[in-house]
Amino acid sequence: MKDLQTLRSGIDDIDKEILGLFLKRMELCKGVADYKKANNLPVFQGGREQQVLDRIMALTNNKDLEKGTAALFANIMDISKILQNRTILAESPDYTFTVPDFDGAKKIGCQGTSGANSEAAARSVFGDREFTFYPSFEDVFKAVQSGELDYGVLPVQNSTAGSVDSTYDLMAKYPVYIVREVIIEINHCLAAKNDMPLPDIEMVYSHPQALAQCESFLRKNRLRTAGYGNTATAAENVMNSKENIAAICSVECAERMGMKILARDIADVSLNRTQFIIISKDMQVAPDSDSVSVMLTIPHKEGSLYRMLTKFYVNDMNLIRIESRPIRDGSFNVMFFLDFTGKITDPSVKAVMRDLEENCGTFRCIGTYKSE
Amino acid sequence: MKDLQTLRSGIDDIDKEILGLFLKRMELCKGVADYKKANNLPVFQGGREQQVLDRIMALTNNKDLEKGTAALFANIMDISKILQNRTILAESPDYTFTVPDFDGAKKIGCQGTSGANSEAAARSVFGDREFTFYPSFEDVFKAVQSGELDYGVLPVQNSTAGSVDSTYDLMAKYPVYIVREVIIEINHCLAAKNDMPLPDIEMVYSHPQALAQCESFLRKNRLRTAGYGNTATAAENVMNSKENIAAICSVECAERMGMKILARDIADVSLNRTQFIIISKDMQVAPDSDSVSVMLTIPHKEGSLYRMLTKFYVNDMNLIRIESRPIRDGSFNVMFFLDFTGKITDPSVKAVMRDLEENCGTFRCIGTYKSE
Structure with a gap:
């Protein structure tokens, strides 16, 4: 049996040779790209790819390795295609995009009511401006698409509960763009109209998700609970009632409504964050995207x-994130939502976009922004 | 400019050389695997991998291609590792697994009440036996884990509404196994105690997923909705109430409860299917998995x-399916759930499992079954 050192140095020598050949191959591929560009041919030619793979499989002569060599050459061709696209796009004119104007925007909307977490997300970008509240997520999408709103603010995922599916489904339905990402820490507190000992509370109202997130606290204090549409309306309900009831809502919401905070940081997982997106009608690109x-x-x-x-x-x-949603045709086929690092003005990123446009059934860039 | 034919034939020659070198490299890797096996060393040695990649990047001598060559050699090493694992596992004893006994099983449970879609799924596998119903999904998991149930039946995804998140979260929480997959066609109807015109309905109750699946119908008819634990309990609630309320449930459920069907086929997408899993306490492998x-x-x-x-x-x-759920530590990090084709007894599949066990933070095989 050869020793590890000898084997590895043999592998290193082979790797060097493979590298040399690969670089030579890339030179020839550049030639192919130039030829295709001059003759206006598409980079991807399915027939040729299958030809190369069939030839490789036939030459492999070892059933056990066939799949491995096919995978290797699929990889080599994928890398080649990307470089060809880069070559072709290198001299193409840059796209020009509008820069978002968050400071100047006047019409900003979110779902829910004042005091909701969407408002806190909007406030963190737009400060103390006035926001329009809509009954549903879809109303916000519609208002952005129609131009009624400059920007809409919507939740996409929570660190405890996961994705907000409906926002993804609406992104697929409306041709709008993500122009910014905001992460808000959700700090659940128990709030009431007046100060009172916990055993005096007859019922705790909140959104079922919030109640679920505070389950240990509620159980430990033997508090009865009831679900409510959202945390802010639950708080409102408590303020309008004459009974000894309390709500679970954000500290900010409790303070805005002038409520008495009976307990802070009551969630099971103390760090609980929600990511929001800001959408606009047109593609807008912030310089730091x-x-x-x-x-x-x-x-x-x-x-x-x-x-x-x-x-x-x-x-x-x-890859930062991968999410899927059904395409709703009765099959279990899905639409993928992918978030990737990359600057939209970078030639490599442009090359990938072009490649995806050519090779995916459905493809849409739904925005670019600075990752939080 | 060279013509396409000449360029391609040049590429073919290079590919043949690369293939030859790659096969030689695999021979040496087999030597490394034998050495590691004889000396009880792990297949994956991170330091060596980085060394190879650094060397390749340095030899590439072209900033623009560096990432491409690194990708290529990462791929080459990944393929090598898989073959090494195959070599090492080739002689390892086969696992032995119990075969599921669906015909002989006596204790079968699902969530909800009789008439729910879970029951229809259970019936399609277990026929007309008696099922135990539990108030929550988690109760079913608990009963399977404790041995109270032989099998539990739970929904995992719907073709219109997507994944059933809570089932995935519970799969992560309980050490149980998927032993079978069942797909049921869901036929939603709107049902009430008595016949009445739609405008008279004050509220429509159903599981939030069912409400989501019938969104267009509900919106068009301006019906107010409220979430309920499941479709069958929503139907029960309607039957026990004195108010003018209705439920969305399956036709089968409505008929069982003697309800009046006010509208049929009300889902947005007429073909609406739900995939269920059957779980057991131990790993069980059906021969056709x-x-x-x-x-x-x-x-x-x-x-x-x-x-x-x-x-x-x-x-x-x-890859058949990829799903992710938050790990709930306050970050947006996720746990992936992946479904792949493959027989658990196949040496390649065993090699992949070993590799994942060695390289993933968390890894658990949660079952094997025949794909529907």
Whole structure:
């Protein structure tokens, strides 16, 4: 048996040779890209790719390794395509985008009522301006699309409860763009009209999610609970009632309503955060944007997701988040929502976008913003 | 400019050389695997991997291609590791698993009440046996874990509304296994105690998922809605109430309860299916099982998901489904739930499992079953 040192140095020598050949291959691919560009041919030519893979599988001559070599050459071709797209796009004119104007914006909207966490998210970007509240998430999307609002503020995920599915479904339905991301810490407190000992509380009202997040506290103090539409309306209800009831809401909400805070930090997981997005009608790009969100469907072929991720990986775009939602056609097929690091003006990012547009069933860039 | 034919034939020659070198490299890797096995060393040695990548980046000598060559060699090493694991596991004894006994099972449970869709799913596997109903999903998990139930039946995803998040969260919490998958077609109707015109209905009760699935119908008819534990208990509530309320439930459920069906086929998408899983306390493997479900966290490193998918791809295991849920530590980090094609007794599948166990923060195989 050879020793590890000898084996590894043999591998290193082979790697050096493979690298040399790979770089030569890339030179030829650049030639192919130039040729395709001059003759206005698409980068991706499915027939040629299958030809190369079939040839490799036939040459492998070892059933056990066939899949491995096919994977390797699929990878080599994916890297080549990305470099070809870069070459083709290198001289294409830069897109020009509007820069968001959060300071100048006048019409800003969110779902719910004043005191809700959406308002806190809006306030952290837009300060003490007036916000319009809409009954549903969809109303906010509609108002942004129609131009009634400059910006809409909506939750996308909570660190305890997970994704806000309806926001994703609405992103697929309305042609709007994400222009900013905001993360808000949700600090649940127990609040009432007046100071009172906990055993005197007859009922605690709040959104079922908030009640679930404070389950240990409620159980320990033997408090009875009832679900309510949202935390802010639960607080309002407490203030309007003559009974000895309390609400679970944010500290900010309790303070705004002039409530007495009976207990702070009552959530089971003390750090509880919600991520919001700010949407606009047009694509707007802040100069410090470093993340890109896309929405796409992948072909029903083995390794589709894997091979798509190759494109991002080779271009140094790191996957931040992957979310899926049904396409609602009775099948279990999904639409993917992906967040990646990358600047939209970077030629590699442009190359990936072009590649995805050419190869995905559905593809839409749904925005770019600074990742929090 | 060279013509396309010449360029491509040049590429083909290079590919042949790369293939030859790659196969030689695999020979040496097999030597490394034998050495590691003889000396009881782990397959994955992080330091060595970084060394190889650093060397490749330094040799590339072209800033623009560095990331591409690093990606290529990460891929080459990932393929090598898989083959090493296969070598090491080739002679390891086969696991032995119990075969599920659906025909002989006596204690079967689901959430809700008789008439719920879970019962229809249970019936399609267990026929006309008696089922035990539990108030919550968690109660079903607890009963399976304690041995009170042989099998539990729970929904995991709907073709219109998407994943049933709580089932995933409970899979992470309880050490139980998926032993079967069942898909049921759901036919929603609007049902009440007595016949009445839709405008007279004061409130429609149902499970929030069912309400989401019938959103268009509800909006068009301006019906107010309220969430309820499940469709069958919502129907029960309607039957016990004196108010003018209605429920969304299955036609089967409405008929069982002697309700009046006010509207049929009210879901947004007429084909509306729900996938259920059957869980058991121990890992059980049906002979026709061809899918594997795993639960894992991936390291916080660039390309983690991509490189993990390489393992499945090279082993011919096709990704069927990817789902994520928060790990609930206040961060937005997630636990991934992945479904892949593959037979658990296949040496390649065993090699992937071993590899994941070694490289993931958290990893658990949560079952294997025949994909529907």
